[in-house]
Amino acid sequence: MFYEPLGEGRYRSTVHTTGPWSKLTQHLGPPSALLAREMERLPASAPMMIARVTVEILGPVPVAELSVSAAVERPGRSVELLSAELSAGGKVAARARAWRIIRSDTSAVAADADEPLAPPSAGRVMTRPDSWGPGYLDVMEWRSLAGSLAEQGPATVWARQTMPLVGEEEPSGLQRLLTVADSGNGVSGLLDPHKWLFINSDLTVHLYRQPVGEWIALDAATAIGPDGIGVAASVLHDLTGPVGRGAQALLVRPQG
Template sequence: MFYEPLGGGRYQSTVHTTGPWSKLTQHLGPPSALMVREMEKLPAPVPMMIARVTVEILGPVPVAELSVSAAVDRPGRSVELLSAELSADGRVVARARAWRIVRSDTSAVAVDVDERLPPPSAGRVMTRPDSWGAGYLDVIEWRSLAGSLAESGPATVWGRQTVPLVGDEEPSGLQRLLTIADSGNGVSGRLDPREWLFINADLTVHVYREPVGEWIALDAVTAIGPEGIGAATSVLHDLTGPVGRGAQALLVRPQG
């Protein structure tokens, strides 16, 4: 599991949350999913679906005990604004906001604008390179259709988390999506992580269909500007087709 529930909105982080940059801090996929889980628990007046999540990273998330809370900031019968907050040792380390929109039947006019990807079985096994730290990357089963963590440039990869998010609880489709979506800048990185930092300050995910199944794909690309700023964007898929898009703002600078 990524987190052991302690009760009262508190969770103990496990070593599986450890990110690639430091053994003391987390990959932001599991914390993002944990905040989404808290927002999904908020009662809704009618059947609704979270359509957009933005996670703002306020500081490193330690591999330690965390506290999570969520609230409805702007209630409504058609559209609601939700928020969540993640704290460690009394310090807020991340915040999330989400738009939750009423469900209705638009199946007759539904349109996909991105092509469906080949399945994970068509890809090659992708393992963690020595240049990336152990933890999160080792509990995701990776299949690469194009590019990889060890290759520079755009990448199309499937990922499946092999441990639950919390305890022995089955993650929701949106939780699985957020767990993988934060890896867009990693799989499509253009720089050697031993020489460069390319860390995201946020993650925004727009969803137009709730993901189903265990596998999530990233069709990702990273752009780098001339002044230390980059952007990673991803088309997000499940096994039945595209489900949304992700974006990350990047801090880019030499290591050391």
């Protein structure tokens, strides 16, 4: 598991949350999913679906005990604004907001904006580069259709988490997607991560249908401007096709 539940909104982070650059801090995939889980648990008066999630990263998330809370910030019959907060040691490390929209039957006019991908079985096994630290990357199963963590440039990769997010609980489709979506800038990086920083300050995901199944794909590319700012953008897929898009704002500068 990524997190052991302790009750009353508290969770013990396991070593599997650890990011590739420090054994003390987490990859932001699991915390993003944990924030979404808390918002999904908020009662709704009608069948609704989260259509957009934005996670604001306020600082490193330590591999430690976390507290998570959520609330309906703006209730509504058709559209609601949700919010959530994640803290460690009394300090807020991340906040999230989500739009939850009432469901209706639009199956007769449903249309995808992107083409489906080849399945994970068509990809090659992708493993963690030796110079990257263990943790999160090792408990995700990766299949690359194009590019990889060790290659610079755009990438199309499938990923599947091999353990639950919380305890023995089955993760929701949204939780599985957010566990993966924060890897967009990592798989599509244009620069040597040992020489350059390209850190995301946020993650925004827009969805037009509920993700299903264990596998999530990132069709990702990064753009870098002349002023130390970049954007990593991903088309997000499950095994039945595209489900939405993700984006991350990047701070780009030389290491040291």
